[in-house]
Amino acid sequence: MADYIYTLETRLTPDQQKAVTLVLDTAKAAGMNLYLTGGAIRDIITGFPIRDLDFTVQGNALKLQKDLERAGAVVGGADAETRSLLLTLPGGVRVEIGMARSERYDKPGKAPQMAPATIIEDLRRRDFTVNAMALSLNEGSRGLLMDPFNGVADIEAKVIRVLHNYAFLEDPSRMIRATRFSTRFHWPLEERTQARYESGKENNYIEHIRSSSIGHEIEQLAYEDDAHGVLKAYEKEGWLKVLNPRWSVAKVDTAGLGGLMKTRQQMNELGYTPEVAPAVLHFLTERLGDKDISDLRRAIPRKDLVEAWKDLDSNAHSLAKRLSGKEAATPSRTWQLLSSARPEMILFLAITARKQAVTQKIKNFFTKWRQVQQKIPLPEMTELRITPQMPTYPKIANDVFLLLLDGKLRSRTETLKFLKPLAPPPPPPPPPPSAKRGRGAKAAAVAAVVAPPAVAIGKPGAKGKGKVAAAPAAPVVPIKDKFAAATKPAVPAKPVAAAKALPAKPAVPAKPVAVAKALPAKPAVAAKVSKPTKAPAIKKPSKPAKPTKPAAKAKAKAGAKKKRK
Numbered sequence: 057m058a059d060y061i062y063t064l065e066t067r068l069t070p071d072q073q074k075a076v077t078l079v080l081d082t083a084k085a086a087g088m089n090l091y092l093t094g095g096a097i098r099d100i101i102t103g104f105p106i107r108d109l110d111f112t113v114q115g116n117a118l119k120l121q122k123d124l125e126r127a128g129a130v131v132g133g134a135d136a137e138t139r140s141l142l143l144t145l146p147g148g149v150r151v152e153i154g155m156a157r158s159e160r161y162d163k164p165g166k167a168p169q170m171a172p173a174t175i176i177e178d179l180r181r182r183d184f185t186v187n188a189m190a191l192s193l194n195e196g197s198r199g200l201l202m203d204p205f206n207g208v209a210d211i212e213a214k215v216i217r218v219l220h221n222y223a224f225l226e227d228p229s230r231m232i233r234a235t236r237f238s239t240r241f242h243w244p245l246e247e248r249t250q251a252r253y254e255s256g257k258e259n260n261y262i263e264h265i266r267s268s269s270i271g272h273e274i275e276q277l278a279y280e281d282d283a284h285g286v287l288k289a290y291e292k293e294g295w296l297k298v299l300n301p302r303w304s305v306a307k308v309d310t311a312g313l314g315g316l317m318k319t320r321q322q323m324n325e326l327g328y329t330p331e332v333a334p335a336v337l338h339f340l341t342e343r344l345g346d347k348d349i350s351d352l353r354r355a356i357p358r359k360d361l362v363e364a365w366k367d368l369d370s371n372a373h374s375l376a377k378r379l380s381g382k383e384a385a386t387p388s389r390t391w392q393l394l395s396s397a398r399p400e401m402i403l404f405l406a407i408t409a410r411k412q413a414v415t416q417k418i419k420n421f422f423t424k425w426r427q428v429q430q431k432i433p434l435p436e437m438t439e440l441r442i443t444p445q446m447p448t449y450p451k452i453a454n455d456v457f458l459l460l461l462d463g464k465l466r467s468r469t470e471t472l473k474f475l476k477p478l479a480p481p482p483p484p485p486p487p488p489p490s491a492k493r494g495r496g497a498k499a500a501a502v503a504a505v506v507a508p509p510a511v512a513i514g515k516p517g518a519k520g521k522g523k524v525a526a527a528p529a530a531p532v533v534p535i536k537d538k539f540a541a542a543t544k545p546a547v548p549a550k551p552v553a554a555a556k557a558l559p560a561k562p563a564v565p566a567k568p569v570a571v572a573k574a575l576p577a578k579p580a581v582a583a584k585v586s587k588p589t590k591a592p593a594i595k596k597p598s599k600p601a602k603p604t605k606p607a608a609k610a611k612a613k614a615g616a617k618k619k620r621k
């Protein structure tokens with residue numbers, strides 16, 4: 057039997073996993089059973105990206121709202137009729153939590169009678185077999201897949217199949233959805249489903265579509281990877297005018313949409329994951345009139361998406377203005393400005409900026425300036441004991457990067473000259489052997505000389521968490537000597553004070569995470585360096601230091617030898 061929990065855990069992003077835990081804990085605390093349902097299960101099985109998480113609870117999902125908000129959820133919409141919540145959880149995870157319900161259609165085209173129900177009954181009200189599965193997340197049945205219509209088989213066969221003959225008649229939005237899923241997955245409609253679909257088109261079932269379904273389908277378009285392709289399919293099938301009578305493929309800014317997707321891909325490769333849905337809607341409706349755009353916005357149930365769409369232009373305008381002003385007068389300042397801007401805004405501006413200078417700065421941010429990281433002398437920094445374990449490391453790394461970016465450190469020598477005063481003091485010399493008489497003490501002293509204690513000069517690549525790098529066979533040139541020509545005799549300066557002496561305007565102390573993002577490649581290498589030992593205070597050694605390990609070993613050996621004699 058397939059281990060769906062394992063698949064779930066491996067397929068979800070860390071933020072999605074946290075979202076599952078949060079919703080599960082919240083539902084549990086409220087005494088409700090929770091199931092992962094719909095598209096998420098389909099995507100887990102197929103291997104397609106999991107775009108959002110649909111949960112179904114046995115109980116009123118609206119009761120979970122306050123607890124989820126306290127945990128950082130943003131409520132994008134709440135539907136009193138279906139007792140469901142539309143949420144955005146930390147990390148931008150889109151979630152819908154609905155009440156398990158049955159739906160009874162007394163008259164085609166009219167809203168169904170809804171009633172709280174079991175999860176199996178809930179699956180019976182759904183659109184297609186591949187969407188009518190639920191995974192239990194509850195104790196006792198965790199990992200159990202409920203698949204009453206054999207959706208797994210249809211996933212394997214790659215077909216879209218309705219659950220029964222009246223599916224399109226009862227909910228005509230399923231015809232739009234069939235087109236959408238068929239276009240996205242390149243799966244055909246199963247033969248009988250296709251026949252019902254054609255009949256539905258002929259008999260104009262679509263005129264009975266509910267306005268809430270129209271809003272839902274407009275919203276779903278925003279999250280399609282190939283929204284343009286889906287829109288074309290909608291136009292061909294006659295569905296686009298259902299969503300808005302004046303909408304057509306000709307109203308799309310095709311170049312803008314294409315640029316958006318391409319730049320998003322490039323940003324993804326650099327580790328950014330901007331939410332593109334608001335911008336997708338922007339480009340899809342670029343040439344529609346204001347009234348039609350307002351109608352579309354009103355119809356969309358997820359209000360946080362609508363707000364983000366509305367704000368795009370003004371946010372991009374203000375970022376463009378800042379990028380044209382003093383705040384972005386130098387590469388380092390521009391870097392800092394763009395590093396603190398929301399990725400969504402940079403992405404949108406990259407496509408829509410009118411000024412060449414603004415576009416160029418964004419381009420540099422994503423390409424040329426990143427290569428400057430390679431000039432950071434990581435091996436030398438490690439030798440100087442400037443390692444990620446230092447609390448001031450992120451700031452030092454960031455400062456060096458910014459100075460390099462502005463051309464204020466023009467060579468390796470200059471960079472090392474800047475770094476040297478920021479190095480922490482060297483570790484203390486090896487403690488003297490304890491004053492002992494006899495052969496054992498002598499042997500220990502000899503051993504201490506032959507095998508000097510491990511030193512904390514981390515070498516890139518030295519492995520072992522918390523371990524100290526073994527002393528190299530060839531003596532390491534003392535750092536003091538190595539840079540003596542370039543710098544003054546080493547006065548162990550306080551890192552903070554030294555940083556103040558920066559030639560440029562001191563950089564805003566970056567958070568470690570920000571730096572890690574800003575400098576993704578190299579610091580990662582440096583992070584492998586073994587942890588340096590904490591340097592004990594040199595001035596007042598309170599007790600005689602313990603013998604080092606090699607010394608202790610030698611002592612033991614010598615003791616054993618003595619015994620044998």
Ligand code: CTP
Nearest residue numbers: 094095096107108110181182183187188229230
């Ligand atoms: N659903 C349905 N009929 C509808 C709308 C939704 O049966 N008219 C059910 C389906 O089970 C669907 C789930 O609600 O899987 C969630 O709907 P939606 O988010 O629109 O689609 P997903 O299947 O999640 O697909 P995706 O988010 O990948 O587009």
